[in-house]
Amino acid sequence: MKLYLVRHGEAISSLVDPSQPLSSQGRKEVETIAGAFLRTGLSLEAILHSEKLRAHQTAEILHKKLQEIPQLLSFSYLKPNDPIEPLLRELDAYESLMVVGHLPYLEQLLAYLLTNQNSVPIIKLSTAALAALSEENGRWQLDWLITPDLISPSQSHLC
Secondary structure, three states: OEEEEEEOOOEOOOOOOOOOOEOHHHHHHHHHHHHHHHHHOOOOOEEEEEOOHHHHHHHHHHHHHHOOOOEEEEEOOOOOOOOOHHHHHHHHHOOEEEEEEOOOHHHHHHHHHHHOOOOOOOOOOOOOOEEEEEEEOOEEEEEEEEOHHHOOHHHHOOO
């Protein structure tokens, strides 16, 4: 199985807008990551996302940019402090899945998959970071991790 974890793009402060939509910078970050993923030629069965607006908007940008993905699904159990077990039970239903969510949820999920224990986060995910994992014979490994900052300005025109 292939699993891609994406933290939502930068959001507007809750002091400015309590619904915390993506900022213009956040939209650019997600577009950059979507372009980088598109260039990999990898495919997805679905994008699952949190019901929170910033994650929903991130998933919509990814879905629109990647176009060949048949499902864009919102799940109530992907909020920042939700337990990871409900998602773990869903993973067997997919061969290739992207999950768009929040901290600390995504960092806890990533740590659990890589260490097989409820440990403290071991990898920091910046906004719009994309972590690619693969599972074989019940063991997960981190294949790669990209952030918008790692993609050079000269490449972002390709997105």
